[in-house]
Structures are given as C-alpha cells and as structure tokens.
Amino acid sequence: MGRDAAGSGEPLTSLHASEGVPTVARGHADGRCPAGARPEPADGAGPEHPDGAAPGTFRPARGRAARGSAGQPAAAQHRAGRGRVHAHQAPAQQQATEPAAPGTAGGDRARGGPGEAGPEGQGPGHGAAHATGVRRRAGPPGDRRQGAAGAAPRRGRRRCRRRGGRTGSGRARRRGHRPGRAGRAGPAGCAGGRPQVTTRRGRGPAPPPPGRKGNSRGRPPGGQGPARATGGAGRSGGGVRGGTPRRTPRADGTKPQRPAATPRRGGKGTGARRPAKASAPPRPRSRVPMRRRDPIKRLNVGLLLIAFVLSLFAGRLVQLQGIESQQYAQQAIRQRLVKIDLPATRGEITDAQGTKLAMTVEAQAIFADPVMVRPGERQRIVEALAPMLGLDPAKVLKAISTPDSRFEYIVHGVKPDQARMVRALGFEGIGTLPEYRRVYPAESLAANVIGFVNRDGEGGGGLEHGMDRVLAGRDGWQRVEISRDGQHIPMGEDQSSKPVPGQGLRLALLSDLQYKAQQAITNQVRATKALSGSVIVMDPRTGHILAMAMAPGFDPNDYGRSSPAARSNPAVEEAFEPGSTNKVITAAAVMEKAGVTAETPFTVPDHIYRQGRKFQDSHTHRTERLTFGGILAQSSNVGTILASEKINPETLYQFMRAFGFGEPTGVKLPGETMGILHPPAKWSATDRYPIAFGQTVSVNALQMASVYATIANGGVRVAPTLVTGTTDEKGRLTPAPEPAKRRVISTQTAKEITRMLEGVTTTEGTAPAAQIPGYRVAGKTGTAERPNPRCHCYRGGGYTASFAGFAPADDPQLVVQVVLQAPKGRYYGGEVAAPVFKDVMSFALQTRKVPPTGSGSPKIQIYARG
Numbered sequence: 092m093g094r095d096a097a098g099s100g101e102p103l104t105s106l107h108a109s110e111g112v113p114t115v116a117r118g119h120a121d122g123r124c125p126a127g128a129r130p131e132p133a134d135g136a137g138p139e140h141p142d143g144a145a146p147g148t149f150r151p152a153r154g155r156a157a158r159g160s161a162g163q164p165a166a167a168q169h170r171a172g173r174g175r176v177h178a179h180q181a182p183a184q185q186q187a188t189e190p191a192a193p194g195t196a197g198g199d200r201a202r203g204g205p206g207e208a209g210p211e212g213q214g215p216g217h218g219a220a221h222a223t224g225v226r227r228r229a230g231p232p233g234d235r236r237q238g239a240a241g242a243a244p245r246r247g248r249r250r251c252r253r254r255g256g257r258t259g260s261g262r263a264r265r266r267g268h269r270p271g272r273a274g275r276a277g278p279a280g281c282a283g284g285r286p287q288v289t290t291r292r293g294r295g296p297a298p299p300p301p302g303r304k305g306n307s308r309g310r311p312p313g314g315q316g317p318a319r320a321t322g323g324a325g326r327s328g329g330g331v332r333g334g335t336p337r338r339t340p341r342a343d344g345t346k347p348q349r350p351a352a353t354p355r356r357g358g359k360g361t362g363a364r365r366p367a368k369a370s371a372p373p374r375p376r377s378r379v380p381m382r383r384r385d386p387i388k389r390l391n392v393g394l395l396l397i398a399f400v401l402s403l404f405a406g407r408l409v410q411l412q413g414i415e416s417q418q419y420a421q422q423a424i425r426q427r428l429v430k431i432d433l434p435a436t437r438g439e440i441t442d443a444q445g446t447k448l449a450m451t452v453e454a455q456a457i458f459a460d461p462v463m464v465r466p467g468e469r470q471r472i473v474e475a476l477a478p479m480l481g482l483d484p485a486k487v488l489k490a491i492s493t494p495d496s497r498f499e500y501i502v503h504g505v506k507p508d509q510a511r512m513v514r515a516l517g518f519e520g521i522g523t524l525p526e527y528r529r530v531y532p533a534e535s536l537a538a539n540v541i542g543f544v545n546r547d548g549e550g551g552g553g554l555e556h557g558m559d560r561v562l563a564g565r566d567g568w569q570r571v572e573i574s575r576d577g578q579h580i581p582m583g584e585d586q587s588s589k590p591v592p593g594q595g596l597r598l599a600l601l602s603d604l605q606y607k608a609q610q611a612i613t614n615q616v617r618a619t620k621a622l623s624g625s626v627i628v629m630d631p632r633t634g635h636i637l638a639m640a641m642a643p644g645f646d647p648n649d650y651g652r653s654s655p656a657a658r659s660n661p662a663v664e665e666a667f668e669p670g671s672t673n674k675v676i677t678a679a680a681v682m683e684k685a686g687v688t689a690e691t692p693f694t695v696p697d698h699i700y701r702q703g704r705k706f707q708d709s710h711t712h713r714t715e716r717l718t719f720g721g722i723l724a725q726s727s728n729v730g731t732i733l734a735s736e737k738i739n740p741e742t743l744y745q746f747m748r749a750f751g752f753g754e755p756t757g758v759k760l761p762g763e764t765m766g767i768l769h770p771p772a773k774w775s776a777t778d779r780y781p782i783a784f785g786q787t788v789s790v791n792a793l794q795m796a797s798v799y800a801t802i803a804n805g806g807v808r809v810a811p812t813l814v815t816g817t818t819d820e821k822g823r824l825t826p827a828p829e830p831a832k833r834r835v836i837s838t839q840t841a842k843e844i845t846r847m848l849e850g851v852t853t854t855e856g857t858a859p860a861a862q863i864p865g866y867r868v869a870g871k872t873g874t875a876e877r878p879n880p881r882c883h884c885y886r887g888g889g890y891t892a893s894f895a896g897f898a899p900a901d902d903p904q905l906v907v908q909v910v911l912q913a914p915k916g917r918y919y920g921g922e923v924a925a926p927v928f929k930d931v932m933s934f935a936l937q938t939r940k941v942p943p944t945g946s947g948s949p950k951i952q953i954y955a956r957g
Contacts, residue, residue, distance in 0.1 A: 448532070457480065457513055463519055800897070865943035876889075
C-alpha cells in the first residue's frame with residue numbers, strides 16, 4: 092500500500108460513485124476519532140459533531156468495497172480503506188464532492204486533466220475533482236502530513252516513505268499515477284481546532300518529536316506563515332515538500348482561495364493548479380526499492396565459481412606433478428648441472444737423451460658464467476680481459492654472452508700470476524679453474540719441429556699438432572650441480588670420468604747438434620739475406636733425424652709474436668726444384684740400367700738443343716771430353732742430358748719413385764709436401780731432359796736428404812724417423828716400430844756414386860768448401876732456378892742453393908742437407924750452402940765421436956783420355 096493509505100497518519104477521502112457518499116480512509120489504528128469525536132452511522136442517525144459542524148450522513152468504506160466501487164479513480168480506489176470519518180469533516184468533504192468548474196490552471200496529476208483554483212488562501216489542487224466526479228483528497232490548513240498544530244510525527248513520515256514513496260501508493264505509481272500530485276488528500280483536523288492525532292497502525296498516537304514546535308521543515312509554530320520552498324513545483328497542499336506557502340485559515344473557518352494555476356501542458360483535467368516555477372527543475376522520480384534476490388542462489392553461484400577456479404589450479408597441479416613431471420624435473424636438472432672438462436696431462440716431448448723440449452705445468456683456465464654476467468658489465472669485462480690475456484675482444488664477448496649457458500671457457504693455460512690478476516678484478520660471473528699449461532724449456536730450440544700448443548690446449552704446429560692425439564690423451568669430465576650464485580652444491584649430483592694422461596714422445600734429435608745446426612743456418616740466412624734456410628742431419632743407417640733446424644725460428648712460449656712463416660717448417664713444407672743434387676738419381680739409373688760407369692766418356696758442349704729447346708750449362712765453356720764421373724763432379728747439365736738419353740723416361744721415373752720422390756716421408760709433421768713428380772704419360776716432349784738434371788720436378792729438403800742417406804747406406808733406403816718411441820706417465824719407453832727399408836740400387840752402384848761424389852769436394856769439383864780435414868767427404872751441390880709465381884716463369888724468381896753430402900765417405904755415418912732459398916748476391920750451392928755443411932758436419936762428427944778417416948780420397952778421372 093502507499094504511504095497515505097497504510098499507517099501514514101493521513102486520512103484519505105473518496106466518494107462512492109453509486110451513492111454519492113464520501114468515504115474517509117481510516118486515520119487511526121482503532122478507527123475512533125480522538126477527543127470524543129465519533130463518526131455517524133451510514134443512515135444518518137449518529138450524533139452531531141461536538142463543535143457544531145453541519146451534520147452529514149456518512150458511510151464508512153470497509154475492505155475492498157470502498158476501493159473497488161464503480162466510478163472511482165484508481166488512486167482513490169487504492170487509497171480508500173477501512174475507517175471512519177469525523178462528523179466535523181463532512182461539510183468540507185461533501186462540498187469537495189461537487190463537480191468543479193473547468194479552470195485555466197492546475198490539473199489532475201493522476202488523470203492529467205486541468206483543475207480549478209480553490210477558495211482564497213488555498214493552493215491549487217484543494218477541492219479539485221476529476222472529471223469523473225471523484226474528489227481529490229482535501230488538504231488541511233497545515234502540512235498534508237500534519238495535524239492542526241502543524242506538527243508531523245517523524246516516525247509516521249518515514250513509515251509512509253517506506254511503504255509508498257513520497258506520496259500515493261506503490262500500486263498507484265505502477266498504474267501510471269505520479270506521487271504527490273492528484274488523487275491525494277491531506278489529513279483533516281478535528282472540531283474546535285483540536286489537532287488531529289496521526290496514528291500508526293497498531294502503535295497508537297505518535298507524539299511530536301521532543302524539542303520541536305510547528306513544522307519540521309522550518310515553518311512557524313501552529314502551521315502559520317509561509318512554508319519553506321523546496322523546489323517542488325505544482326505539488327498539492329502546502330506540505331513540507333510543496334513549493335507553495337502555507338495557507339492561514341480565515342476567521343469564519345473557510346479556506347483562502349488559491350491563485351489560478353497555469354494549465355499543464357497536455358493536461359485534460361479541470362482542476363486548478365499552481366503555476367510551476369520556470370527556474371525549478373522537474374522533480375526526479377522516486378527510486379524504486381531494489382528487491383534482493385534469493386541469497387541461496389547467490390551463494391550457490393559463488394561456490395560454483397570458486398569450485399571452477401580451484402579445478403583449474405588442480406588441473407594445472409596434476410599436469411605439473413603428474414603428466415609432465417619428468418620433463419620439468421629434467422629441465423631443472425639441466426639448469427643446475429654443469430659439465431666441467433678435466434683436461435688430461437699432456438705428454439712430454441724429449442730429445443734422444445731425455446732432455447725435455449716440451450712439458451706440462453700447472454696453470455689456470457679463465458671461464459665465464461654468462462647467466463651471472465650482467466649485460467651492463469660485459470663491455471667492461473671485454474676491455475679488461477682482452478688486452479690482459481692477449482685475446483680477441485670479439486671472442487671474449489661471445490663467451491660471456493652465450494645464452495642459456497652456465498659455463499664457457501674464455502682461455503686456457505693462463506699463468507698463475509695472470510689468473511690472480513683476473514680474480515682481483517672481481518667481475519661477477521668470471522672465475523678460474525686449475526689446469527695445465529704447456530711450456531718449452533729450450534725456448535726456440537727445435538721450435539719448428541716441436542710446434543706449439545694454442546690457448547685452447549690444442550696443438551698448433553709441428554709435432555704438437557701432428558701427434559696431438561698421442562700427446563693430449565683423453566680429457567675427463569665432471570658433472571656437478573651449481574647454485575644460482577655459481578657455488579658447487581656439495582650434496583648434489585656429482586658424476587665424473589677421470590682423464591687419461593697423454594703419452595710422451597721420444598725424438599731422435601740431439602739437442603746439442605740441433606743447437607749447432609740451428610745456429611749455423613741462422614747465421615747464413617742472415618749473411619746471405621735469404622728468405623729461409625734449413626739444415627737436416629740424418630743417420631743413414633737408422634734413418635734417424637738427428638737435427639732439423641730452420642731459420643728464421645720462433646719461441647713457442649710466446650708464439651703470438653711470431654709470423655706464420657716463422658712458425659712453419661720449410662724442411663718439409665716447402666717444395667723446391669733440387670737442381671744438380673738430383674743428378675745422383677739419374678746417375679744411379681743409367682749405371683744400373685744402361686751400364687754406364689764413372690769412366691764412360693761423353694763429349695759435352697756448353698749447350699745443346701732438344702725438341703727445339705735450348706739447354707745449357709751454368710757457365711759457358713768449350714766442348715769438352717768428360718767422363719761420367721767428371722760430368723757429375725763438374726755438375727754439367729748438358730752431360731747429364733746426354734747420359735739420361737741412354738734410358739727411357741719410364742726408367743728414370745721409377746728410380747725417382749724408388750728414392751722417395753712424390754711420396755710423404757712418414758715423419759708425421761703437419762703440412763708436409765710430397766713434391767711434384769708427374770708420371771711419364773704426363774710429361775711433355777722436353778720434360779725428360781730438365782728432369783734429368785733436377786728441374787721440372789720438386790721435392791722437400793727431407794726427401795732430398797733421404798736420397799743421399801740411401802746412397803750412403805749402400806743403396807738401402809731407410810725411411811726417415813723423427814719419433815723413436817713413446818713414454819708413459821712414469822717415463823717408461825715404448826720404442827717405435829722399425830722404419831721401412833728397401834733397396835733402391837746395388838751396393839756396387841752406391842759405392843761408385845760415392846766415389847764420384849767425393850770428386851765434387853775436390854779442388855776440381857764445385858764444392859771444395861765442403862772439405863773437412865781428416866775426413867773424406869762426399870756430396871753434391873745444387874743450384875736451381877726458383878719459379879716466379881707472378882709470371883709463372885723462372886725469370887726474376889731467384890735461386891735455390893743447396894748442398895747434400897755425407898761423411899766419412901768410406902764409412903758414412905752422418906748425412907747433412909743444407910738448403911737456402913733465394914740468397915742475395917752469391918747463390919751457387921758450393922759457395923753459400925757448402926760452408927754450412929762443413930760447419931755442421933764437423934761438429935756432428937766430433938759430437939758423435941766419429942774417428943777420422945785413415946785413408947785419403949781416391950783420384951777421380953774428370954776428363955776422358957783421347
């Protein structure tokens with residue numbers, strides 16, 4: 092029910108359409124009038140009002156009959172209810188039931204019709220009726236919710252608002268009536284000016300609030316005077332929320348007329364209305380109380396949402412702990428596990444007498460943990476470590492920036508003092524590990540043979556590279572768990588594989604002889620300004636290489652300061668045309684296959700033509716009658732061509748192959764060249780002639796030394812040997828297999844060639860500078876043109892000067908091969924290479940304690956008789 096109809100303290104009046112009898116909604120809980128005022132029965136037999144008001148006949152409306160009477164408006168039917176009316180209110184109510192004349196102002200808010208202005212002093216809406224004949228509720232002189240004294244019970248107003256909003260009932264609003272407008276009657280006062288007592292249903296009269304007189308909205312006591320405007324334009328009555336001043340009753344009991352009201356826009360009623368203020372905004376509609384739904388449903392929905400979220404967590408938990416648990420566990424292990432290499436101890440390299448030429452000592456490795464290295468510190472680390480350790484900055488930056496890695500080596504083999512400097516820098520993510528470093532106590536001695544180990548612990552040249560698998564051994568590893576800050580977790584997983592130490596190498600080199608040979612060739616290279624030079628000392632009986640010296644050399648302890656050419660080994664890496672030193676192979680072939688001897692005569696001019704090509708000796712001379720021994724002693728190119736014509740090219744080729752041309756020597760030195768020796772099928776028409784005296788074919792110095800070692804060994808070739816065995820970590824020697832041996836020429840032929848080679852070192856030969864007092868020396872000089880790579884010709888390429896010989900000639904024990912590349916000034920082998928041979932051979936004979944030869948050199952017939 093609405094506020095006015097249900098316990099609001101405001102009696103509502105309505106007119107029964109069929110009987111014309113006004114009905115008043117009850118204003119009190121017990122239906123009785125206060126102060127003895129009693130309503131009359133419906134038949135008019137009741138007593139008059141004590142105040143002398145005109146008697147009237149009233150019929151109390153009860154139950155739904157009053158609200159559901161025909162002809163009554165919906166608002167009136169809604170507000171009408173059980174109750175009685177006071178006798179003193181009958182005249183006013185009866186008067187209000189008369190039809191109202193159409194007016195120009197006002198209007199029924201419930202029906203939308205225009206209204207008529209009330210009596211003087213009354214506001215619009217008082218006494219106005221609907222077009223249907225149903226009156227509006229009468230407004231008292233005071234507030235519509237107040238008694239005669241103008242005091243409104245506070246509790247009653249709040250109860251009214253709760254039940255029906257500001258005015259009217261909730262049902263009336265739902266039917267289209269707007270509250271506070273038409274279809275609402277103010278409370279009627281009692282006779283004699285006694286204030287009307289507003290009742291609350293079941294609670295009795297509501298006393299006015301203590302300490303307050305008159306209107307609660309700031310009106311004067313007794314309801315006199317104008318009311319405070321609240322901005323509610325067009326409201327019926329002079330209530331608290333109306334915008335109309337309070338109307339003061341006249342002395343005769345009549346109410347003052349209201350001023351004519353401006354008709355509402357679109358209004359259809361006839362009642363007068365107070366004009367609305369133009370400046371006042373329309374009153375907002377009252378909020379309809381929100382009806383809360385069943386809390387059980389909300390609780391169920393909330394529980395379902397919580398259960399759904401928990402199910403998601405439970406599903407993810409099952410996925411992590413059950414379905415994919417092994418995968419995540421393995422990923423976690425991989426993140427914690429770090430594999431650390433345990434380098435094996437590299438084997439030592441010693442000479443034939445056990446002198447250490449290369450050894451391993453303790454060192455430090457610098458590593459990085461890229462996860463712990465902050466990106467902002469990377470450039471500082473590179474700038475600090477690269478120059479200190481002599482590293483490429485790009486390599487250092489790559490190591491410390493490796494993604495998804497916890498361990499990266501930066502450099503190996505750092506000296507302990509350098510490692511301490513790195514640790515002192517205090518870079519986070521940079522650490523050191525103990526390992527081993529390669530050192531070379533003899534420094535540059537035999538450096539080109541031994542080679543070096545680079546910073547990664549791998550062989551970078553020489554035997555260190557060629558025999559790296561034997562020397563390095565097999566590295567071990569250790570897999571440990573590392574915490575986030577890089578510390579080893581003691582009780583974590585720990586797997587390891589022990590390293591296997593490398594084997595040592597025992598070389599055939601003799602340190603003292605190596606030193607002498609290296610000193611001699613270095614001095615001669617400097618003296619002649621040659622590009623390079625090499626000296627090889629061999630034992631022809633065993634094939635052992637006793638010395639292999641090169642110039643220029645380098646220090647393997649600081650190999651970074653040397654050039655690649657200085658770190659190379661020209662004795663095996665550089666191929667050259669042997670020149671006249673190759674004539675001994677042609678001599679062996681013609682002596683073995685053509686029956687030529689040392690005394691066989693040949694007529695030798697200084698030049699000849701073959702296939703339209705001119706071939707000549709190194710110097711001009713008249714045509715001479717020379718023996719084959721004389722041809723070899725004087726190193727005549729023309730005489731050698733004449734002798735080689737006694738055999739076919741295939742025979743010459745086979746002898747060259749038998750002496751070791753065109754195949755590796757087997758010393759396991761990296762970068763060895765096999766030389767150039769094409770088969771006869773690829774020879775041109777003129778190739779056989781220069782090949783006979785050592786051109787159009789190329790060899791390395793060790794191959795040429797092996798040829799003379801074969802002749803010195805009586806025609807048996809023994810493969811050159813540099814490594815004589817291996818040693819274990821305790822120093823026990825395991826000898827190397829015996830070198831391969833094969834007979835190339837007969838002993839007799841070897842002796843004849845030896846005797847002819849002795850003539851080379853005589854005063855009538857080309858190398859008298861190779862003579863050693865007390866020893867018979869056999870050898871051969873060589874002077875060959877170097878090809879010029881710029882023009883692919885010999886012009887401007889320089890010369891290769893060489894000398895190969897052995898001593899003592901009667902019992903050969905040592906072979907020495909000397910080669911100088913592109914010497915400046917003098918370039919003949921007998922002039923620049925023979926002196927080096929003499930110097931090295933003399934020292935070797937003394938070191939080896941070879942006794943002097945007891946007999947003198949045989950006489951070699953140079954010129955043929957007749």
